[in-house]
Amino acid sequence: xxxxxxxxxxxxxxxxxxxxxxxxxxxxxxxxxxxxxxxxxxxxxxxxxxxxxxxxxxxxxxxxxxxxxxxxxxxxxxxxxxxxxxxxxxxxxxxxxxxxxxxxxxxxxxxxxxxxxxxxxxxxxxxxxxxxxxxxxxxxxxxxxxxxxxxxxxxxxxxxxxxxxxxxxxxxxxxxxxxxxxxxxxxxxxxxxxxxxxxxxxxxxxxxxx
Numbered sequence: 001x002x003x004x005x006x007x008x009x010x011x012x013x014x015x016x017x018x019x020x021x022x023x024x025x026x027x028x029x030x031x032x033x034x035x036x037x038x039x040x041x042x043x044x045x046x047x048x049x050x051x052x053x054x055x056x057x058x059x060x061x062x063x064x065x066x067x068x069x070x071x072x073x074x075x076x077x078x079x080x081x082x083x084x085x086x087x088x089x090x091x092x093x094x095x096x097x098x099x100x101x102x103x104x105x106x107x108x109x110x111x112x113x114x115x116x117x118x119x120x121x122x123x124x125x126x127x128x129x130x131x132x133x134x135x136x137x138x139x140x141x142x143x144x145x146x147x148x149x150x151x152x153x154x155x156x157x158x159x160x161x162x163x164x165x166x167x168x169x170x171x172x173x174x175x176x177x178x179x180x181x182x183x184x185x186x187x188x189x190x191x192x193x194x195x196x197x198x199x200x201x202x203x204x205x206x207x208x209x210x
Contacts, residue, residue, distance in 0.1 A: 049095040054087035055105055058149065058166060059126055060186065065203040066115045067184060068130065069147050069168055073113050073140055080131035089147070093154070100157040104150040105166075112145040112170040114182055114205060141180055141205075145170025161197075162190040171208070179208040 057070035068076060070088040079085060088110065094102040117138050119129035129135070151164035168184035182205050189198040 048097060051093045051095070053091050053093065055089040055091040056085035056087055057089065058105075058147065059130065060166075060184070060201075060203070061118045061126070062201045062203050064116060064118060065205060066118055066130065067112060067168070067182065067203065069112045069145055069166075069170075070107060070110050071113065072111045073142055075111070076113060076130065077136065079127075080136065098157070098159050100159045101154040102150075102152055103154045104148065107145075107147040109144045110147050112143055112147075112168070112172060112182065114141045114170075114172055114180075115139075116141075116205065139175055141172035141174045141182075143170050143172030143180075143182075145182065156190075156194070158192065158194070161192045162188075164188055165200075172205075181206050181208055 055070075057068055057075075059068040060066070071079070071086055075086050089105050089107050091103060091105045096102065115135070115138055117135070119126070119135045120132050122129050122132055146169050147166060149164075149166035151162070153160055153162040153164075156162065165186040165188050166184065167186075168182065170182040172180045172182055174180065183202070184204075185200065185202045187198065187200045188196065191197050
């Protein structure tokens with residue numbers, strides 16, 4: 001369903017496993033002697049549990065534009081050479097008592113790279129495709145962006161409707177020195193039964209002063 005990807009993080013997988021195991025034994029009635037919202041520093045109680053975990057970079061492609069957010073071009077090259085995901089972003093997970101997970105990632109002035117091309121469909125893996133030599137050799141733009149990603153029901157628990165997707169606003173410079181503004185909006189709304197109510201993908205690149 002998603003047309004965008006966040007690079008996997010071992011910390012994220014571990015946090016989901018931990019949070020789910022914590023919640024499995026915490027569905028008792030509320031107790032006023034405990035906080036209604038728990039964190040790693042205050043783990044006791046029956047309420048929701050909040051955990052911060054490091055997150056890998058974000059990437060998407062649509063209509064001839066491709067972007068990765070949270071890494072520089074040099075870091076993309078390093079990832080392609082080593083296969084190791086840099087964990088630049090910070091993800092906050094909220095494990096609700098009903099078993100669903102709300103999550104979001106916020107980044108201010110994070111790095112962004114944009115290509116005015118789609119990566120070759122060498123595999124079904126977006127991150128492997130952007131590492132193709134012919135794609136990395138293409139001209140690219142670099143800059144900084146404000147990035148926000150949210151998901152109201154990360155694992156699709158079916159206990160509620162879901163709304164998810166990132167919003168990106170960035171300013172970039174081409175290799176020849178031209179300046180651009182980038183806007184990325186990806187939004188999906190799912191009903192509780194899994195039916196898609198809305199799906200929007202909008203990536204735009206506009207020259208500044210052009």
